[in-house]
Structure formats: structure tokens, C-alpha cells
Amino acid sequence: xxxxxxxxxxxxxxxxxxxxxxxxxxxxxxxxxxxxxxxxxxxxxxxxxxxxxxxxxxxxxxxxxxxxxxxxxxxxxxxxxxxxxxxxxxxxxxxxxxxxxxxxxxxxxxxxxxxxxxxxxxxxxxxxxxxxxxxxxxxxxxxxxxxxxxxxxxxxxxxxxxxxxxxxxxxxxxxxxxxxxxxxxxxxxxxxxxxxxxxxxxxxxxxxxxxxxxxxxxxxxxxxxxxxxxxxxxxxxxxxxxxxxxxxxxxxxx
Amino acid sequence: xxxxxxxxxxxxxxxxxxxxxxxxxxxxxxxxxxxxxxxxxxxxxxxxxxxxxxxxxxxxxxxxxxxxxxxxxxxxxxxxxxxxxxxxxxxxxxxxxxxxxxxxxxxxxxxxxxxxxxxxxxxxxxxxxxxxxxxxxxxxxxxxxxxxxxxxxxxxxxxxxxxxxxxxxxxxxxxxxxxxxxxxxxxxxxxxxxxxxxxxxxxxxxxxxxxxxxxxxxxxxxxxxxxxxxxxxxxxxxxxxxxxxxxxxxxxxxxxxxxxxxxxxxxxxxxxxxxxxxxxxxxxxxxxxxxxxxxxxxxxxxxxxxxxxxxxxxxxxxxxxxxxxxxxxxxxxxxxxxxxxxxxxxxxxxxxxxxxxxxx
Numbered sequence: 258x259x260x261x262x263x264x265x266x267x268x269x270x271x272x273x274x275x276x277x278x279x280x281x282x283x284x285x286x287x288x289x290x291x292x293x294x295x296x297x298x299x300x301x302x303x304x305x306x307x308x309x310x311x312x313x314x315x316x317x318x319x320x321x322x323x324x325x326x327x328x329x330x331x332x333x334x335x336x337x338x339x340x341x342x343x344x345x346x347x348x349x350x351x352x353x354x355x356x357x358x359x360x361x362x363x364x365x366x367x368x369x370x371x372x373x374x375x376x377x378x379x380x381x382x383x384x385x386x387x388x389x390x391x392x393x394x395x396x397x398x399x400x401x402x403x404x405x406x407x408x409x410x411x412x413x414x415x416x417x418x419x420x421x422x423x424x425x426x427x428x429x430x431x432x433x434x435x436x437x438x439x440x441x442x443x444x445x446x447x448x449x450x451x452x453x454x455x456x457x458x459x460x461x462x463x464x465x466x467x468x469x470x471x472x473x474x475x476x477x478x479x480x481x482x483x484x485x486x487x488x489x490x491x492x493x494x495x496x497x498x499x500x501x502x503x504x505x506x507x508x509x510x511x
Numbered sequence: 512x513x514x515x516x517x518x519x520x521x522x523x524x525x526x527x528x529x530x531x532x533x534x535x536x537x538x539x540x541x542x543x544x545x546x547x548x549x550x551x552x553x554x555x556x557x558x559x560x561x562x563x564x565x566x567x568x569x570x571x572x573x574x575x576x577x578x579x580x581x582x583x584x585x586x587x588x589x590x591x592x593x594x595x596x597x598x599x600x601x602x603x604x605x606x607x608x609x610x611x612x613x614x615x616x617x618x619x620x621x622x623x624x625x626x627x628x629x630x631x632x633x634x635x636x637x638x639x640x641x642x643x644x645x646x647x648x649x650x651x652x653x654x655x656x657x658x659x660x661x662x663x664x665x666x667x668x669x670x671x672x673x674x675x676x677x678x679x680x681x682x683x684x685x686x687x688x689x690x691x692x693x694x695x696x697x698x699x700x701x702x703x704x705x706x707x708x709x710x711x712x713x714x715x716x717x718x719x720x721x722x723x724x725x726x727x728x729x730x731x732x733x734x735x736x737x738x739x740x741x742x743x744x745x746x747x748x749x750x751x752x753x754x755x756x757x758x759x760x761x762x763x764x765x766x767x768x769x770x771x772x773x774x775x776x777x778x779x780x781x782x783x784x785x786x787x788x789x790x791x792x793x794x795x796x797x798x799x800x801x802x803x804x805x806x807x808x809x810x811x812x813x814x815x816x817x818x819x820x821x822x823x824x825x826x827x828x829x830x831x832x833x834x835x836x837x838x839x840x841x842x843x844x845x846x847x848x849x850x851x852x853x854x855x856x857x858x859x860x861x862x863x864x865x866x867x868x869x870x871x
Contacts, residue, residue: 263558281783336760336823337758337759337760338760344843349758350753352753352754352755353758353759355747355751355752355755355818357751357819358744358748362748366744366748366759366761367745367760368760369525369744373522377740379735380740380744421759
């Protein structure tokens with residue numbers, strides 16, 4: 258991984274990505290790169306194609322055109338678990354939590370820890386609860402592994418969804434509006450988590466409407482408008498005003 | 512290195528949920544169990560015959576006759592689905608089992624010579640291997656159920672048809688098949704192994720009815736499967752949020768097919784047991800039992816919206832229905848009231864749960 262980073266190889270590279278839904282062109286000719294440990298903000302108005310792009314990277318549906326390269330290799334995702342298998346983790350906007358299960362159960366959903374009892378392979382509740390609590394501790398979230406997600410606050414739910422991405426050795430974490438529905442203090446926590454991911458060499462793609470969040474944590478910002486990439490520049494070379502202008506179309510491209 | 516687990520996070524704002532506020536204690540199942548215990552006490556004072564050994568055996572036997580199928584349908588209900596074909600399934604499996612059994616036991620029928628031969632008196636039919644016909648005929652009944660369950664699961668999980676419509680159709684298809692294969696007459700388990708068959712289905716061990724024993728074993732297995740295996744976890748996740756289940760990589764299609772197969776197998780087994788108790792498998796057997804089975808599951812706390820349910824609730828629901836039926840008989844109330852009362856209880860049970868969840 259270090260050699261890849263040293264060689265400047267991007268962890269994720271998209272070339273010419275396009276997607277149509279029937280007659281609607283959702284994305285057109287998107288090129289972008291994300292380096293290891295880089296935090297990239299993806300911005301755009303509703304309908305600009307942010308969610309479509311995230312879903313293509315996450316393996317929810319394939320692109321009609323273009324190529325995705327992950328750590329230099331071309332990859333094809335047919336299902337979300339294909340993307341997860343190579344190291345792409347996603348925090349979905351609706352968080353994808355099962356309300357009727359506990360926090361720990363949700364963190365480990367689909368990759369439960371098991372113990373062998375002869376021919377039986379039973380859930381290892383203790384180990385999962387302990388690991389989940391450890392992850393909540395890292396996120397500084399007061400979330401008890403045994404509590405039902407149904408009874409949790411927005412911030413706790415967010416913590417559960419983010420804790421899920423920390424289970425495996427993710428190379429890149431996509432976050433779809435992670436700060437949209439939570440309190441000011443919890444936004445602070447999510448942003449500090451993004452910093453922590455970055456320190457560990459994990460790339461983060463932050464999809465957000467909140468300009469202050471993007472400018473607080475991102476190294477680079479990409480602006481989509483009407484399915485096309487209108488800007489891709491380091492955060493220090495731009496300003497909230499310019500990004501707003503790009504999003505609304507007041508400024509065509511930068 | 513043994514750091515106390517709570518020290519990793521300091522909980523200043525989040526209190527501990529007390530044991531009575533969570534899991535089974537905070538569920539509809541708990542309230543219905545309480546109501547059942549209350550009812551048992553009332554029955555004890557209302558009728559001196561209620562707690563007699565004979566009556567208890569009767570109650571245990573009668574509720575076991577729908578409880579195994581209720582366990583099966585609880586899996587389906589937890590995933591947020593429904594299976595209306597269980598009543599027909601019971602009949603179909605029972606019919607296949609008894610037809611295979613009597614077919615293989617009749618000298619002259621195709622294949623029968625492999626299993627039976629005539630005794631020296633040319634009348635008595637003897638089995639070549641005692642018990643073999645029994646095993647084969649029960650397996651045949653269960654395989655029939657398995658196939659129907661697979662078709663249900665395939666239509667619902669792969670083709671995306673609604674569970675209600677698919678299983679409503681299957682209710683009719685399977686019932687029709689039962690009439691077709693028996694020509695509307697029904698069939699009787701017969702032959703040299705019929706004795707074993709009756710022993711296994713309507714016999715008892717030390718006064719405990721056999722179906723009750725099967726029920727307890729299956730309920731224990733179900734509890735372990737639901738709460739201690741990845742499959743059980745996925746069943747709950749599917750009912751809680753199917754989209755999330757898919758995104759987190761749970762094999763949604765496979766789990767769905769599996770629950771419909773489990774449900775069909777449970778119904779099939781239930782039907783075979785009932786036919787042993789009835790002594791025959793008439794073509795109209797278990798008609799509308801699907802409603803009793805679903806009612807029992809719902810009274811016991813399974814949520815038709817998915818995500819909630821378990822073996823204890825399924826059994827408690829069945830016991831409650833049977834105790835009420837039994838109680839009405841002992842109290843010499845017109846037994847036609849039973850159905851009305853069952854309806855009232857379904858609504859009451861769900862209502863109490865609704866009020867409780869609003870209060871929290």
C-alpha cells in the first residue's frame with residue numbers, strides 16, 4: 258500500500274463514466290481520481306448526479322460507459338458486496354440500518370462473527386458486542402451495543418452506520434450526506450472521524466450539501482452539475498462562494 | 512489486558528436499558544403470556560375439570576396440532592411475508608404420505624413388491640423391512656411440501672411476486688391437487704407400517720402426547736436458529752429493512768426461499784401428524800387452518816409488518832387459542848362463540864401492544 262501511495266497511484270480512478278436511465282442522462286463522461294488518504298468533497302445540487310455516481314462506485318448498479326480502476330486494476334461491480342470485497346465501504350444516506358436489531362447486530366450485519374460448536378456455527382455475541390463498543394469508543398459515540406437501533410438518536414444511528422465501515426480494511430469510504438440529520442456536536446464528531454480515517458491512509462469521499470463541512474475536512478472538491486463534472490480543484494484554491502456559483506450554474510466551470 | 516468493557520466509552524447521557532425494558536420482556540409476547548397465565552388461573556377456579564391430567568393432555572395435544580405449522584409461518588412473518596397456503600399444504604402432505612404408504616403396502620401396486628410380500632395365508636401383508644415404508648412415505652409427504660415451498664419462494668424471491676397473491680394462488684393449487692390425486696375421496700394410512708405411524712403421530716410417551724414432544728424440540732431448535740445463527744439474524748434483518756439487508760450483502764433471495772421452504776415443511780409435518788390423529792387424510796382436511804395459524808402467530812406477538820416474532824410467541828398464541836376453546840366447552844358456552852372470541856383476542860393483543868409502544 259505504501260508503495261502504491263509512494264508511486265502516486267490513485268486508490269480509485271474513474272474514466273469516462275456515463276449512465277443513462279432510459280432517456281435521462283444522469284451522468285456524462287466523468288473522470289476523477291482519489292489518492293490514498295485523500296478527502297474529496299463531492300458537491301452538487303439535487304439531481305446533479307452525486308447519488309448516481311456514488312451508487313456506481315458502490316456497486317448498486319453498473320455504469321453504461323467508462324471504466325473504474327481500483328488500485329490500478331479495472332474492476333466490475335455487480336452487487337454492493339463486490340465493491341466491499343475490494344475495500345470500498347459506503348455510509349448510505351438512509352444509513353441502511355435494521356431498526357429491529359441491536360447496534361452490534363447492525364454493525365456486523367452480513368459479516369457476523371461466528372464460533373464453531375462441532376458442526377454448528379453460532380453467532381459470537383460477546384465478541385461482536387465488544388468490537389462494536391470499541392468502534393463506538395473510537396467514534397466517541399455514546400452508543401450501547403445491546404440497544405435497539407429503533408430507540409436511538411440520529412447521531413447514534415450515524416455512529417452505527419459509520420462503525421460498520423471500520424470493520425474491514427477499507428481503502429476508501431464513501432459517505433452520502435453523513436451530517437445531514439445530526440446535531441452540531443455530532444457533526445464535529447463525524448468530521449473528526451473523517452480526519453482519523455485520513456490519518457490511517459483511508460481515502461474518503463464526502464457527499465454533502467453543507468459547505469462548512471466540506472471546507473473543514475476536504476483536500477479537494479469536485480462539483481457536479483447536470484450530470485457533468487464542472488470543477489475539480491484543491492480546496493485552498495477555491496472558496497465557498499465559487500463552489501456555490503458552480504453548483505447553481507452562475508459560473509459554468511472552473 | 513482485561514479492560515472493563517464499559518470503560519471504553521463514557522455514557523453520560525445514555526442510561527442503561529433495564530432488563531424488563533428490553534428483548535422478550537418488552538414485547539407483546541410477554542403481555543400475552545401474562546394474559547394466558549391469568550386465564551389459566553381463572554379457568555382453574557371456573558372449572559374443577561380444567562387442571563385434570565386428561566384435560567391437560569387434551570389441551571397439549573390440540574394446540575400441538577397447529578403449533579408446529581405456526582412455528583414455520585413465524586419465520587415467514589418475521590421476514591415480512593405471509594404464507595396462506597399452509598392449510599392446503601397440511602392436507603396435501605398428509606395425503607401424499609398416506610397414499611404412498613397404502614400404495615407401497617398393497618401387493619400388486621407398482622413397486623410394492625420391493626417393500627411387502629404376502630404371508631403364507633395369502634391375506635396378511637408383511638413388510639420386507641419393518642418401518643421402511645413409513646420412512647419413505649413420510650419423506651414423500653415432506654418432499655411434496657418442499658417442492659411447493661420452493662415454488663412459493665421462487666415466485667416471491669426471484670420473480671418478485673407479492674407473497675399474499677402467490678400463496679393465495681398456491682392455497683388453491685395445492686388444495687386442488689389434493690382433490691385430484693385422491694379423486695376427492697381422501698385416503699387412509701394403511702399397511703403393515705400403519706401401526707408405527709399411529710404410534711408416532713397420536714401416541715404418547717409417559718402421558719405426554721408425541722406431537723407435543725416434537726413441538727418442544729422444534730421450538731428449541733427454532734430459538735437457537737433465530738437468535739444464534741447468521742441465518743436467523745438475516746431473517747430478522749430482512750423483516751426490519753429489506754433494502755439494508757441487500758446493501759449489507761445478505762443473500763436476500765436465498766433467505767426468502769429458505770423461509771418459505773421451512774414454512775411449507777412445518778405445515779407438511781403438521782399435516783402428517785394431524786392425519787395420524789384423524790386416522791385418515793380427507794381431501795377437505797385442515798381447510799382454513801391457515802387463518803388459525805396466522806391468528807396464533809399474531810396473537811403471540813409476531814408482527815405482520817415484519818421484524819418481530821419468535822417460537823415462544825407462536826406457542827403461547829396457540830395455547831391461548833386452545834385454552835379459550837377448551838374453556839368455553841368446559842363452561843358449557845355455545846362453542847360457536849369461539850370464533851368470535853378469537854377475533855376479539857387478535858385485535859386486543861395487537862391493540863395492547865400499540866398502546867404500550869406509544870407509552871414508551
